[in-house]
Amino acid sequence: MILALETSCDDTCAGVVGTDGEVLSSRVASQGLLHARYGGVVPEVAARSHLEVVDAVVDDALELAGAALDDVRSVAVTHGPGLIGALLVGVSWAKALAAARGLPLTPVDHLHGHVVASTLRPEPIEAPYLCLVASGGHTFLARVDDPRSYTVLGQTLDDAAGEAFDKGGRLLGLGYPGGPEVDRLARDGDPEAFDFPRSAPGELDFSFSGLKTALLYKIRDLGDAEAELRKPDLAASYQSAITAALSARVARAVGRERLQRLAIGGGVAANSDLRARLTELCGALGVQLWAPPPSLCTDNAAMIGAAARFTEPIEYPHYLTLDAAARL
Amino acid sequence: MNILGIDTSTAVSAACVLRGDGQAFGVEPPPAALERGPAHSRELMPAVAHCLEEAGLDYRDLDVVAVGAGPGAFTGLRIGVATARALARAHDAELRAVSSLAALALYVEEPVVLPLIDARRGELFAALYEDGRRTMEPFAAAPEDVAARVAATARDPLAVGDGSVRFREVLERAGIRVAAPGSPTHVVRGLSVCRLGSTASPGHPDAALPDYLRLPDAKPLPR
Numbered sequence A: 001m002i003l004a005l006e007t008s009c010d011d012t013c014a015g016v017v018g019t020d021g022e023v024l025s026s027r028v029a030s031q032g033l034l035h036a037r038y039g040g041v042v043p044e045v046a047a048r049s050h051l052e053v054v055d056a057v058v059d060d061a062l063e064l065a066g067a068a069l070d071d072v073r074s075v076a077v078t079h080g081p082g083l084i085g086a087l088l089v090g091v092s093w094a095k096a097l098a099a100a101r102g103l104p105l106t107p108v109d110h111l112h113g114h115v116v117a118s119t120l121r122p123e124p125i126e127a128p129y130l131c132l133v134a135s136g137g138h139t140f141l142a143r144v145d146d147p148r149s150y151t152v153l154g155q156t157l158d159d160a161a162g163e164a165f166d167k168g169g170r171l172l173g174l175g176y177p178g179g180p181e182v183d184r185l186a187r188d189g190d191p192e193a194f195d196f197p198r199s200a201p202g203e204l205d206f207s208f209s210g211l212k213t214a215l216l217y218k219i220r221d222l223g224d225a226e227a228e229l230r231k232p233d234l235a236a237s238y239q240s241a242i243t244a245a246l247s248a249r250v251a252r253a254v255g256r257e258r259l260q261r262l263a264i265g266g267g268v269a270a271n272s273d274l275r276a277r278l279t280e281l282c283g284a285l286g287v288q289l290w291a292p293p294p295s296l297c298t299d300n301a302a303m304i305g306a307a308a309r310f311t312e313p314i315e316y317p318h319y320l321t322l323d324a325a326a327r328l
Numbered sequence B: 001m002n003i004l005g006i007d008t009s010t011a012v013s014a015a016c017v018l019r020g021d022g023q024a025f026g027v028e029p030p031p032a033a034l035e036r037g038p039a040h041s042r043e044l045m046p047a048v049a050h051c052l053e054e055a056g057l058d059y060r061d062l063d064v065v066a067v068g069a070g071p072g073a074f075t076g077l078r079i080g081v082a083t084a085r086a087l088a089r090a091h092d093a094e095l096r097a098v099s100s101l102a103a104l105a106l107y108v109e110e111p112v113v114l115p116l117i118d119a120r121r122g123e124l125f126a127a128l129y130e131d132g133r134r135t136m137e138p139f140a141a142a143p144e145d146v147a148a149r150v151a152a153t154a155r156d157p158l159a160v161g162d163g164s165v166r167f168r169e170v171l172e173r174a175g176i177r178v179a180a181p182g183s184p185t186h187v188v189r190g191l192s193v194c195r196l197g198s199t200a201s202p203g204h205p206d207a208a209l210p211d212y213l214r215l216p217d218a219k220p221l222p223r
């Protein structure tokens, strides 16, 4: 079995994945509360917190998998992209453990993890497929012909979709992270109450930076009292602009690439409106949709184990010089 | 008892294996290495592997893993502590965190030693050792303030460490002696970490954390 670690942002994740893609455990120590106090992820706070809990999270993952260190055949770790100080905690820990146990180590591209999360059991997706990854840090569409790699078809030119949710949430006076809060509030609102821009740059790219400005102006136009009253409508309309842009790009990519399967990943893939839209879209297009449970969409170590299954491991001692990288 | 000692509080990655028979096998970088950018992630584990190989030991032969927990550069400290923790856990060795300032002061043959580690932002991490005993707890301050505090003790310390190299002029102007340029005393030695580790009390592995001495820069939002 593979012991996987993921510490690229603000969640400390460890998991155990079978070589057949079975998720034996996937544990996440979320730092959400910690960063909520700052209104966003503070890299130094994240890195400190990773180090504080990494051993406990690994213990937990092993215990839940009913495994001991002796059962671990290889170690996988996210080596980028992400916050460098945060990544280095996981990379240093994983390297040292693998070295001391004489195990191979697989450095994993965090985004590859999101792209192949749907290859995990019980219902593994098969290539070729289209994948939409939308999170606080990344938003892109990829084509997967072989799970060992992926081709980016289009991506955000500015803010990530999750970032747009967080910024919108902040403008609406909601807590951090804004995504789940906007989602909740939007359920009581009218998604067509306000018209927000749905920018569609290039053929398959995204742009979300204009959206938050539009929301800011809308709130100003309405005035504080009215904006407070219409908060659910604002949230629903704002959310709808993001999810509509995402699903329009998916529709175009499916048509262009002629793919029959779609997988989604990233924290925004847990958004209920996006899930509903894509379910409808896929139904209409006759495309099969893989929408993993939210725990496998947001950052987790099982997806790092999944990517490790499709990545060449490095034997001892060749990974001793492995470094983390903010960008890959 | 076989001890591994590592330190990453400064720009150099120090490692040493102190074998049960008292023989030491270390990777002790030259003082010039203090001037480079740190590369702990690329250098530390190869140094550890090298020491073990020289000593003819395997990772599982380690009884104690000692780590310099700082103070020092935050990212470097975390690489050292994370590495030490995982090495210790891999074969149930004892994990012992020691002071990087104490390690820096250990082999300086002077009655009063002022170990100084660069704390960035124009400050130093400092402590004071008189006749082998720590008489000033680790603190962070500007070089002038360090000099003023030390002057109050009315003894004549020798300053060592990358911080003393960096702020030599300011310190000397304030009447502090600084070890000669290029002196090996400026480098935290892995062997010193081993020696301190051999007598340190083992803590719970989860409790081994860097001695940051400073809070993160970010300010919480007003409530």
Ligand SMILES: [Zn+2]
Pocket (backbone or CB within 6 Å): A110, A114, A135, A137, A266, A298, A299
């Ligand atoms: Zn992610």
